[in-house]
Amino acid sequence: MKNTILLAACAALLATSPALAHGPHEHGAARLNVAVDGTTVSIDLESPLANALPFEHTPSTPAQREAVQNMAATLHRADKIFILSVAAQCRLKKVTLQSAALPADLLSVGTSQQPAKLEYADHAGHAAEDAHADLDASFIFECAKPDALNGMDVALFSSWPALHELRVQILSPTGQHAAELNAKAHTLKW
Numbered sequence: 037m038k039n040t041i042l043l044a045a046c047a048a049l050l051a052t053s054p055a056l057a058h059g060p061h062e063h064g065a066a067r068l069n070v071a072v073d074g075t076t077v078s079i080d081l082e083s084p085l086a087n088a089l090p091f092e093h094t095p096s097t098p099a100q101r102e103a104v105q106n107m108a109a110t111l112h113r114a115d116k117i118f119i120l121s122v123a124a125q126c127r128l129k130k131v132t133l134q135s136a137a138l139p140a141d142l143l144s145v146g147t148s149q150q151p152a153k154l155e156y157a158d159h160a161g162h163a164a165e166d167a168h169a170d171l172d173a174s175f176i177f178e179c180a181k182p183d184a185l186n187g188m189d190v191a192l193f194s195s196w197p198a199l200h201e202l203r204v205q206i207l208s209p210t211g212q213h214a215a216e217l218n219a220k221a222h223t224l225k226w
């Protein structure tokens with residue numbers, strides 16, 4: 037009973053502290069977890085917002101909101117970022133974007149036509165100007181010929197020039213692999 041309570045307390049603490057929950061918050065670096073399970077490829081990207089945007093706080097101007105929407109639009113076209121072996125015939129099925137500093141409606145698809153809203157005051161408390169914030173993105177691909185899947189090119193560095201190092205863990209039918217990618221070496225093989 038005591039252990040349960042302690043665990044719950046820790047979980048609550050971690051949930052309010054992204055840096056603790058997700059490992060170190062280091063500008064220029066991000067983590068990528070790739071899991072291949074049958075026909076499904078799950079990709080989780082965890083990055084300081086600073087790698088994707090010029091700020092890490094809740095957007096407060098139309099230009100900042102537009103920057104968030106542009107970033108989200110790029111990630112929603114994840115089949116242009118995570119280029120899986122062509123012969124495996126993989127299709128992007130789902131994209132989920134989350135950040136404590138960013139309103140969810142700016143991160144979903146097709147929000148750019150909506151008029152800018154002015155009701156973000158309640159989000160401002162989450163991220164002061166000098167606070168840090170992360171982006172958590174997850175992507176699901178389904179592959180028709182998973183046997184032909186043996187690698188992935190990551191085209192994120194051209195969209196995110198502030199990103200210099202991507203630390204990758206891969207769990208695939210051939211085992212567990214680790215890799216570090218950068219703007220010059222961005223292809224994974226497994």
Ligand SMILES: [Zn+2]
Nearest residue numbers: 084086168169
């Ligand atoms: Zn930061």
